[in-house]
Amino acid sequence: MPLDRPNAPLNSLGFAKPPQETRVVVAMSGGVDSSVVAAQLAEEGYDVVGVTLQLYDHGAALAKKGACCAGRDIHDARRVAENMGFPHYVLDYENIFKDAVIDEFADAYLAGATPVPCIRCNERVKFKDLLATAQELEADCMATGHYIQRKMGAEKAELHCAADATRDQSYFLFSTTQAQLDFLRFPLGHLSSKEETRKLAHKYGLPVADKPDSQDICFVPNGDYASVIEKLRPGAADPGDIVDMEGRVLGQHNGVIHYTIGQRRGLGIGGLADPLYVVKLDPEARHVVVGPKEALATRHIPVREINWLGDTPFDSEKTREVAVKIRSTRPPRAALIHPTSPTTAMVELLTAEEGVSPGQACVFYDENSSRIFGGGWIHKG
DSSP: OOSSOOOTTSOTTSOSSOGGGOEEEEEOOSSHHHHHHHHHHHHTTOEEEEEEEEOSOGGGTTOOTTOOHHHHHHHHHHHHHHHHTOOEEEEEOHHHHIIIIIHHHHHHHHTTOOOOHHHHHIIIIIIIIIHHHHHHTTOSEEEOOOSEEEEEOSSSEEEEEOSSTTTOOGGGGTTOOHHHHHHEEOTTTTOSOHHHHHHHHHHTTOTTTTOOOOOSOTTOTTSOHHHHHHHHSTTOOOOEEEEOTTOOEEEEESOGGGOOTTOOTTOOOOOOSSOOEEEEEETTTTEEEEEOGGGGEEEEEEEEEEEEOSSSOGGGSSOEEEEEESSTTSOOEEEEEEEEETTEEEEEEEEEEEOOOTTOEEEEEOTTSSEEEEEEEEOOO
């Protein structure tokens, strides 16, 4: 089964040499997706090197019985490598991960934003430091188990959505640079379903074939962001007032970090005629600002740190027509991008979107194809 579908006489990873002369580092999380990638490439004869990153919980990382999820994942990745007969290494990236991802996650939450740490992890750890390690190992490319496609366009490698829209991870990979895209391969992006991946895992006899998918942020295993932030930043959960848009006090809260833009439940201010939603977080004043649902709607979104994957310089046009996605779970919607510099823009939605929050990503899509043009980070403006 071709992986990136290049033209013959190239091998399945796009190189003009036999698989056994092509070294590929596979980023192995210990889950079924990256395990299948490694197993398939090994079966095809590639010089596979498996690498797993130890990102957190260093003390329990290599434990087996009763280990934390990090320990189990490392153990599972190692077993797959042993079964398939290729070398496997564990790299301690705990300090890098804390500095590049966890600290920013905590600080962003404290500033009233809604961060997406998985994007920062791909951007600053997996596709930066790990990719550099792969190059130091003299690899020809690095492969991952992400559900996204890399296709060769007329001019260069392009980023495209996964064939299976329900598994597509483009929202979390928008910050992949062109240089990174040239080096990366995504062998699962063309599969039509996760069931196909599990069938391959059973075909290769992988011990992780029926392992459940991870659902939470890796360092927030129970989805309890607030408790993690309180541990990282003691005293962060200072109480304050819940106020309406005119500043009238409606109730009290036990910390801004417990709330997100668009939240309705759990406000503790019942008895009002109309439902109220969190429309703004003001950490400095320790205010949770609530208002009617219509107050959540916005059409103009300031975006910065833009990674542009188009064919012409980002700011070479005054306006660009695209589709944008500001939540991973929502479909792209029509928008106009008005560049203000090579890395900043005002995004104008053609129809208003609710619950837009600083810290979220705004990802750009071609309206007429599966191509991803990159994206940026929403800020307060």
